Amino acid sequence: MLHSRTTPHDKRRALRAGLSGGELLRLPGAINPLSARAIERAGFDGVYVSGAVLAADLALPDIGLTTLSEVAERSQAIARVTGLPTLVDADTGFGEPMNTARTIQILEDAGLAGCHIEDQVNPKRCGHLDGKTISPLPDAVRRLRAAVDARRDPDFVVCARTDVRTTGGLAATIERAKAFAEAGADLIFPEALADAAEFEAMRKAVDVPILANMTEFGQSTLLTTTTLRDLGINVVIYPVTLFRLIMGTVTESLKIIDAEGTQAGLVERMQTRGELYDLLDYSGYATFDADVLTHGYREDR
Template identity: 60%
Template sequence: MLNVTKTAAEKRKAFKDGINSGTLQRVPGAFSPLVARLLEEQGFDAIYISGAVLSADLGLPDIGLTTLTEVATRGHQIARSTNLPCMIDVDTGFGEPMSAYRTMVEMENQGLAAFHLEDQVNPKRCGHLDNKDVVPVDVMVRRIKAAVEARQDENFTIMARTDARGIEGLDAAIDRAKAYVDAGADAIFPEAMKDESDFEAFRKGVDVPILANMTEFGKSDLLTTKQMQDLGINIVIYPVTSLRIAMGAVESAFERIRDEGTQEGVVPQMQTRARLYELLNYEEYNKFDTSIFNFKV
């Protein structure tokens, strides 16, 4: 909108340059365009759009129930609201390799800068749950190759996620990552790593940017940005943090309203009307509107 000045192509290049810069890219998750606007204002490097968050926001568990159309639509809504590049979770590509091809086309058309495609069996489940299963390597390789073939902008980042760590072991997960890079993946997302040693092994094993998923209540230790920078990790996501904070605050506030009969006690914790208008850039919209609708009937 009025505050967005960068094109999708510019944002894609910024994302690719960032993950190859040697500086850890900090990428929190946004569950809405408004949250993305706030995160841009706070100086983060990019925006992450989580499949788990999108599912939860629709009142669904993260077990592959969302559709390509739902994910692409939410991705577009968030991407068009910010100058930051946006990376989106496309699960398993919503089907077989031909579906991964279409997924690439749709995400590029919707203004996204990057996505990650995973090697779980379709339909998938949350990466930090047990009893996951992964497809044979050659099936995932075909998914990646289909996406690469569909890509029009060379700066769109295709990231391969592997969930094999908890199923086949660390060495097998690294071997899978190498095969995915050979198939054309620009970066690797090793899911459900346990600790620094896991990330260190991946860093030694593959020569492309690596993502660390710092999700709360999961299987991974919550590392600091300094620890991750020292390990040579290129990008960190905080996928569900904003939703968990927001829902925790909503639950607590409405418990008080239910019990006390008024919201008076939680008003100090609320974002003010003035702050919301500032974040929405109301003043600039008003100036723009007045400059056009300046006639009298």
């Protein structure tokens, strides 16, 4: 009920433990706080907050238009309702190294378990699209070191994302991954690797945890969790999956309502009122309210 009883520090410790535990952590992308609760109930290991989803939800393209305040507010709302650790997309850190340092501390205050910082030049682009400009490696390393040095909770996970694969190839991606690991990254996010062989090469190249992005319609083959585990990958995210499913349903449902003049044919596809109330924990609120009402109050005189 209300906020999660698990503290942000405990969530961060859980993510740290998961990264070193030898298992594959599965983090679907939440579209809002209620979907984060559904992710937890479904038995996943964590929650991911996608910058692309947040931008699209605001009817904006994913080109660096969202602000730190918008990202922090949305991710805080998501993180507060789940006992799972939440990892957020922090784009390029929202500015220069000092801005990146501030970003880390604001996300710590927001209750996040970690974030990833990428090595693009603004205006940034989706990692699977053309038109990106990659920061020179020294600049990217300075940005990452600012993030690592700024955190106050040592368990806050700083993930380094590199988008150089589509512009510089696998060798350049491995070079950056090594540099980021040396600079203190807790987790490496090599964006847009092509297939299992490239993930295998990355796993052999660096001795820090690796994140795989299994996004639809992108450059990467959609690998199964079994394959990713066998490759030694530590984290997999499904950043836009739920958002795409929901928006696909919205679009199709509007067509049906327009054509048929009623939503009656869609009712069987809907989450029922009972299912919604169960996910919202209406019963917990009712119990709390009843206890408060019946507890009584007496002023000692």
